[in-house]
Every structure is written in C-alpha cells, then in structure tokens.
Amino acid sequence: MKAYLTRRYKFSASHRLHSDSMSDEENRSVYGKCNNPHGHGHNYTLEVTVAGQVEQKTGMICNLVDLDSFVQKNVVQHFDHENLNVLADFSATVPTTENLCIEVYNILEEGFHHASVEKVRMEETMLNSFEYAGGRELRT
Amino acid sequence: MKAYLTRRYKFSASHRLHSDSMSDEENRSVYGKCNNPHGHGHNYTLEVTVAGQVEQKTGMICNLVDLDSFVQKNVVQHFDHENLNVLADFSATVPTTENLCIEVYNILEEGFHHASVEKVRMEETMLNSFEYAGGRELRT
Amino acid sequence: MKAYLTRRYKFSASHRLHSDSMSDEENRSVYGKCNNPHGHGHNYTLEVTVAGQVEQKTGMICNLVDLDSFVQKNVVQHFDHENLNVLADFSATVPTTENLCIEVYNILEEGFHHASVEKVRMEETMLNSFEYAGGRELRT
Amino acid sequence: MKAYLTRRYKFSASHRLHSDSMSDEENRSVYGKCNNPHGHGHNYTLEVTVAGQVEQKTGMICNLVDLDSFVQKNVVQHFDHENLNVLADFSATVPTTENLCIEVYNILEEGFHHASVEKVRMEETMLNSFEYAGGRELRT
Amino acid sequence: MKAYLTRRYKFSASHRLHSDSMSDEENRSVYGKCNNPHGHGHNYTLEVTVAGQVEQKTGMICNLVDLDSFVQKNVVQHFDHENLNVLADFSATVPTTENLCIEVYNILEEGFHHASVEKVRMEETMLNSFEYAGGRELRT
Amino acid sequence: MKAYLTRRYKFSASHRLHSDSMSDEENRSVYGKCNNPHGHGHNYTLEVTVAGQVEQKTGMICNLVDLDSFVQKNVVQHFDHENLNVLADFSATVPTTENLCIEVYNILEEGFHHASVEKVRMEETMLNSFEYAGGRELRT
Secondary structure (H helix, E strand, O other): OEEEEEEEEEEEEEEOOOOOOOOHHHHHHHHHHHHOOOOEEEEEEEEEEEEEEOOOOOOOOOOHHHHHHHHHHHHHHHHOOEEHHHOHHHOOOOOOHHHHHHHHHHHHHHHOOOOEEEEEEEEEEOOEEEEEOOOOOOOO | OEEEEEEEEEEEEEEOOOOOOOOHHHHHHHHHHHHOOOOEEEEEEEEEEEEEEOOOOOOOOOOHHHHHHHHHHHHHHHHOOEEHHHOHHHOOOOOOHHHHHHHHHHHHHHHOOOOEEEEEEEEEEOOEEEEEOOOOOOOO | OEEEEEEEEEEEEEEOOOOOOOOHHHHHHHHHHHHOOOOEEEEEEEEEEEEEEOOOOOOOOOOHHHHHHHHHHHHHHHHOOEEHHHOHHHOOOOOOHHHHHHHHHHHHHHHOOOOEEEEEEEEEEOOEEEEEOOOOOOOO | OEEEEEEEEEEEEEEOOOOOOOOHHHHHHHHHHHHOOOOEEEEEEEEEEEEEEOOOOOOOOOOHHHHHHHHHHHHHHHHOOEEHHHOHHHOOOOOOHHHHHHHHHHHHHHHOOOOEEEEEEEEEEOOEEEEEOOOOOOOO | OEEEEEEEEEEEEEEOOOOOOOOHHHHHHHHHHHHOOOOEEEEEEEEEEEEEEOOOOOOOOOOHHHHHHHHHHHHHHHHOOEEHHHOHHHOOOOOOHHHHHHHHHHHHHHHOOOOEEEEEEEEEEOOEEEEEOOOOOOOO | OEEEEEEEEEEEEEEOOOOOOOOHHHHHHHHHHHHOOOOEEEEEEEEEEEEEEOOOOOOOOOOHHHHHHHHHHHHHHHHOOEEHHHOHHHOOOOOOHHHHHHHHHHHHHHHOOOOEEEEEEEEEEOOEEEEEOOOOOOOO
C-alpha cells in the first residue's frame, strides 16, 4: 500500500548565470541574456514528492503539517526573495535551476524523516522544469 | 510501442477527517481543522493513467468512450456531491485523499479491462496530490 | 460591433523595492523582504487588451502580427532578463508592479496605433495582479 | 493614475443547497444533487479587487500586508474548513456561491479601508465563477 | 443585488482563415500560416457571462441547468468537432475567433432568456482571447 | 547526479480520425464525431523530457537553446497550423494523438544528441494526454 504525496510550494528569487570557470565571452555565449550582469528573477514552483505506507490509523502517508513546517523553515524561508548568487549554497556551483533543484533535494534528504523523499521538481517558468531524485533513474 | 494515456475527471465531495481508533484530543491534534465536526469539502481532480500497445488499425491504446463510461459510472457518479464519511467505501478507513486514491485505483483495477490500469492520481487542492499504483514503485 | 482582443506575453525580471524618499527603517517596514538589498525576481505575465471594430474584410480587430511585433520590440525585449531598478523607466519611481504596469500602458498608448489600447494587466505571481487603463474607471 | 490590484486567496468548505421556503420536492428539482442531504464541498478561489491612486512615495495602491491580514482574519479563517450551512452568515439565505460572494464583498466593504473595494469574484470550480460589486454595473 | 455568473465550456474545431474579398496573395500576407489551405484547429474555451438579481428564494441568478442545456444544445454541439468554414454561420464572414465570438453572443442574446446575457469571451489559445458584449463598451 | 529537464512547446493542428482498414460504418462507430469528414482541430501541448548529468562547469543538463532550436525546426514548424492527415508522417497510420506522440519521440530520438531523450508527453486537451518513451516501461 505504498502511496505518494506531492506538495507544491512557491517562492521568488533572482539569479545571474555566470560561471567563474569560463571566460566572459564564453559565459555570454553559453548563457545568453541570463548572463546579464544585473541578474533577473523567477517565481519558482517547487514540488516535493514523498512516499510511504498509508498508515491504517490515520489514513495518511505523513502529516502535511510536518512536511510544510520543514519545507517552509528549511527551503522557502531560505531562498524566498533572495539573490541566489550570494547564498553559500552556490559558492561552488552556478545557481541554475538544475543546481537549485539538487540543493533542495539534498536539504530534504538529509533533514526530513517522516516519509521517504522521492523526488524534487522545480518549475522555473511555465515552460521549463527540472527534476532530481538523488541521481536515481526516474523513467518519468 | 507501449504508450500511456492519462485522462482527467473532476468531482466535488465533502469529508471530515476523524479516526475511531483515536481519542477526540488525538484526532484534533493529528487532523487540525480537518477534524472540524461539520466537515468541509473539495473539488477533486482525478487522473487515471492506463497503458497498452497502440493498435495499428485504430491508432489508439483504448477507446476513450470505454474509459469515460466506466469512470463516470463507477467513480464519478459514485463519489460526486457526496459526503465521503457516510459511504460504505470508508466504513473501515478514514476518508483521507490517500485512501480515496487507493479506493479509486481498486475500482479500476477490478473492473476496467480495455487497457492496463497503471496509476491513479488524485488532486485534493492545487497544492496537494496523491498517487497510487497498486503498491508498485513509481520512481516518479 | 466593437470587440476586444487580449494577448498574453511573458518575461522575467528582478527588482528591489526601495524608495529614496523614505528612511532605511521605513523602507524595511513598508516593503518587508521585498526590500532585501540583493533583490529578487518574478516571471511577469503581461496581458494587453486592445479594442476596435471587427473589420468586415478580414474578420479581425487588428493583425496579431502587428501587436506582437510592437510588444516584443518595445516591451518584452526592453524588460526581459533585466533588473528593473537600473532602467531609466524607474529613475524617478519605485519599480513596483503597479508602476511597471503603468509604464507598459504608456508605451503602448504612445506607440501602438492599429487598435485602441484599453487596458494593461500585469501578473506578478499567480496570487497578485495589477491593472491600469490610463486612469479610466474599470468597473471590472 | 487610478490602478487596480487583484489578490487571490483559497479556502475549502462544504455546503448543502436547501431553501426552507421551498418544499422538499421543489428543493430537489431546483438544486438536483446539490440538495443531497449529506452536503458536498468545494475548493473556493476568492479574488478581491481594490483600487486607488498609486502613491508616489511607495509606488503602491495599498500595502498587500494590510489586505492579506484583513482577508485572512475576516474571510479565510472565518470560512475555511467550515460547513457554510451552520454559519450565522447563512441563517436567512441559502449558501449558494452567489450569496457567499455577496457576503464576502460586504465584509470587505464594511471593514477594509486602505483602498476602495471594487469587486469580489468567487470561483466555485474551474467551470463556474460569480462576481459582485455592491450591485454596481460591471460591464465585464 | 445584481450579480454576475460566468460559466466555462470547451469545444474543438478547425478553421482556415481566407477571405473571398481578397486576392490569394493578400490572404497569405494578412493571415500567414492561418491561410494554409488544409486548415488547422484549436481547443476553444468559451466563457459566457450572464447577470441578474440573486433570487431570495433560491439564492441563484439563474439555474445552471438551464444555461448548460441551452449552451450545450445551441453552441457546443453546433460547433464541436466541426470545420467552421463549412458552417452556414460563416458563409458571409471569415471564421476568425472574433467572428466566432460575435456569433455565439448573438445565439445567446436571441435565445437565452433566464438571465441577461452580458458578455462572451472566447479563448483561442492560452495566449489569445476575444470578448464581445453586443458592441457595448466593456471598460474591462 | 542525473537530472531531468522538461520543456513545453505548443502548436495547433487539425486532424480527422479515419482508418482505411475499417469500413465507413466501423470508422463512425470507433471514432464518433472525430470521424467527421471536415476534420476538427486542437491546440497541442508538447512536453519533451531529456536527462543527463548536470555539468559542473555550466550547471546545465544541456543548453535550452540547442533543445529549442531542434524542436522548433523539426517538430513545431513541421506540425504547426497543418492538417495532420495530409502529412507524409501519417501516410500509413491514423493521426491520433497516440501516433503523433510516437512520431515526435522518434524525431527527437533520431536527431537530438545533446542529452538523452527520455519521454514525450502530448496533451490533446486539458482532459487528455499521451506519453511515449520508446516503448520502455514508465511506471509513472
């Protein structure tokens, strides 16, 4: 009776795509206008999928109150209304949405223990989204 | 040439989260305002995924007419505009959306034979959804 | 036979809400985390409404090609992937979405003459939107 | 420089459509399955539109913090996860979404004074919505 | 206590934009690939807005059953899965979405008498929509 | 660190469901009004999922510019505003959305080499969608 719960959160942040391991010209060529020095921003939609047995007594995989309080405290409040480039999370990597997605997965994987963390999906715009499942195969 | 078809349905119902195996105080602590004695309601969005070979003659996995008539008759008309707590389906379980999702999967698994039933996804609100695939691993 | 055409565009930008006519403390109090010094960003959804007679010959209010090329050139390319605070448009005003909406309306009102510009609606997030119609009453 | 701000809120509630001034048979005929004695429920989407001058100093019509705290306290917390039929608001009227919309408008009109309350829109399902503007003509 | 009800319907149809009063070259220049001889198609979303007093006894502007049965019979079944170019409705006009919108408004205005027909909105794609209110000013 | 990128595209086309290997009566019975001789149309939403390692230097799975230019040239421009029935792609198969989905997957699988092509999802209407992953099991 393993079932899956997906919960959606939203936050807004800005970023500039620029890699210190590439020349300015290479940066402009790879990132185009996302390399604009003043940065730009997005409303990110985050979807967290956790899984587990549906408990007979409560009828729940895990209590949403626990998931919400963890994600609000450790993810949403951490990234919302921030410039991703200045956060320690991205001191060694470029704050692309791929890397943001991996970062959020790792925060959940390490700290949330009320159900199994299965996947993080991060929507950058209505046209783009990224998924990460700890490197596991998704077949999705 | 196995392909997947997902079809979306909508219905509205009310429920109250209350477990007979817990004290009133425990119920209030676990379910919060979802334990409110008068109940509350949702517009549920149901997504049914079936799979199969795409038939050469018709170009179809299965005829949508067959899927729609089965789901309308056995699921939508059964749950729409009902109070889930008073239905026989939930005489032994709490009518959480997790359990509603499992219930719908079982109805389809037992009665629909025009294609393989793969997954049921039930959206409780724009922020919450649940998936069940007969207990199989989803990697989704 | 006056009819209305609404066309939707999308762009991403960053901004920081900070008013030079207020103290730092007043800024923090009025704008909260939107006053964060590093700025943050949004995916803006812009809706432009124009109106006119439906021309008998073409069946159109105006040619979408004309509206799209004007808006792409004068609005989307101008604001997309920019930091609003450093643009000349906001040298004298705070780059709130209210002011961004008025700015876009004025660009259209002055430069687009294929149909009457009726209203500009700017969606900052799925939860917030602003409308401006040249100061006219909307009763909407 | 009058501009408009629309803010979206969500809550879930249940109701049963039944009018004491009609016979049981008439109730069933008018309301169909919405007259089901056990009630059913919806996820309501509420949109509040307020208007005013965009203040030069702040670039805002009114502070969203003020609007949000008023609506959360007086509307969302009041109706969320409730059965509308047992609330005092509907002691003399049927809790249709039309009447819920008027009720919310009146709460805002009487108590919110940071900007002019223009319109309340209440979405019952993705297919139905209602608008009320204090009885004024909308031409919308 | 005048309130507004908006109801959404969906249908799919194909059309080719071609005006007999223009040369082939002019048609290609005005309509671009919409003039493609084999036609193309859309999922249209239709929104019908009607208005009236909220009746004290029922709490309703008009019964949705009446609106739905009229629109299904006279609009949806009439246009769904059709090629608009071969319908009598468009024997004298080009089947643009502007004209389709006006056509639907006129069908409602002439035949639906349970509430006042206020506006028809027709969404051609997620990016385009058209509104018609009998030629009245919308200020929307 | 394998991650997944999903990108959304839109195009409009018309089709008529009719199989040469069935009699006219059988066609009408299987396809219903989709067999209407004049055809009808849809706004298709295409979602392409590709996967790969997130490159340390760029923080990207693959450059969206490469994916977009491939899909625009080989898929969107190929199908947009066309009648699917007259295209060579459907000379031997019925242009159902199942087959359209498989066709697009094959175009990507053969020609796009900047990341691994994982899945194609094709949304025919808001209620229907199809997925194909080269015949692999999706467990989705």
